[in-house]
Amino acid sequence: MNAMADALIEIKGLTARYGQVEALHATDLHVRRGELVAVLGPNGAGKSTLLRRVMGLVQGAGSVHFEGTPLPVNDPRGCTKRGIVMVPEGRGIFGPMTVLDNLDLGAYLIGHDRAELKRRLEQVFELFPRLKERQTQQAGSLSGGEQQMLAIGRGLMAAPKLLLLDEPSLGLAPRLADEILTTLGHLNRSGLSVLLVEQKAPMALKLASRAYLMAVGQVVAEVTPDQIGSANDLARYYLAST
């Protein structure tokens, strides 16, 4: 069977530019329905740029097909409408607003359907009970782990088909990072497709069915977790491909 046939998102020859600088060079990758795919690589490899380019937040060339049809070009709102939601690096929560208002904005596109909003809120609170406890608190006053939960919860409020996650473990204590990634695993097992950008490769490989290794703005290898038994294996792949 063609591996691409059931691809939820298929990226071909994607490039991204910041002014004159090309930060992403002709990148190909795909994510199948229900799959959690990791994008691994060191700082400056182009991982975050890849997600921002998919969302249309950065300009460039190449094509992105979602559910078989092209994504609108440079239209983040259009991407969200199609069911792609990005949880950005640094969480991107709105500090002066309450937890509840942040979550409410996550479901911005459903308009004023209060019943649907309530249903989605309950789902998020079930997943992250701590957000329910702190729903009236200012988002900026949450701990780092809680802010990450809020960022993911806000993304889930949009009921995404594909969640793009940029370094969810960044700046978190190992136990909290584990907790967040375990929750991601649950979400994935319940059917959510995830494209996860992570620097902490061992953590990501525990969850992912496949991983793309990136270096200096391009994908250098596609691996499965069983091919990467140790940090040395990962280093070997990098050295072999760069």
Add this chain to the structure above:
Amino acid sequence: MRYLPAALGLVILALSPMFGDYLVTVLGFAAIYAIFVIGLNFFMGYAGQVSFGQNAFAAIGGYTSAILTANYDWGLLPAFAVGVVGAGMAAFVVGYPALRLRGHYLAMATLALGLIVYEIAVEWDSMTQGYMGISGIPPLALGGWEILDPHWQLYFLSAIVVLALFAANRLKKSRFGNALLAISGSESAAQALGVDIAYYKLAAFVIAAIYAAVAGSLMVHFVGFVSPEVFGLNMVIAGFMMLYVGGIGSTLGPILGACIISLLPEIFRGFKDYQDLAFGAALILILIFAPKGVASFGRFFARGRRN
């Protein structure tokens, strides 16, 4: 603590019969500026954008009211409505292309807008009477009752300030307000949630223009005269001082800022030649000790009490 500013406002109004006409008139100007700054706060404090050109919309509102009432014998209310709607439409037409710009570029574009409208007010002599200005503008009125007493004018203007504040606060606490705060926090994060940032920025710009036009229209009827200087760069500078001294992004900041900036020169009048020096020093001290504006004192005290 939350109701302290409102209580203070009520005390000032209750005591105002004891104030002389001059002080009451100064407070009247403060009330008009408060409306102007509530709008500016909407665009700058909530939506996180910059505009140096709100005086343009105050001028459109003010001149429309002045010309229609003084030259064409229109009633106050229809002239006011035409001015406000006209300013809103002008903001829409200008904002649509201009709001593609960001930061300093947007600031420059809006500054240019203010200068253009000022020049039109100067050069369109047949309509605006240039530097000579338009006099004989009818005073503020409610229904058929002309409000001539400065104390009643102050009460009337205070009621409009309360309405303006109420409307801005309702908008701030709505989904619309949350979307503006999101844009102010991070445009790309807001975009990624599906927020139509171009629409919201434009809407905030139009709302701020409507507030400015209301203030401009009230100004000309309050003074009874209008000339280009009324809506010149001084208005922009005063608006910014009021916004930052009161507290940008806070609900009551515009009112506090308008009162402080209007009253401080009067307080320092006794300094004679050194009045401006004392005024400048007071501003610097306020911004050193309350960098987030005077409105942040309330939060400071509330936090202290909790601790």
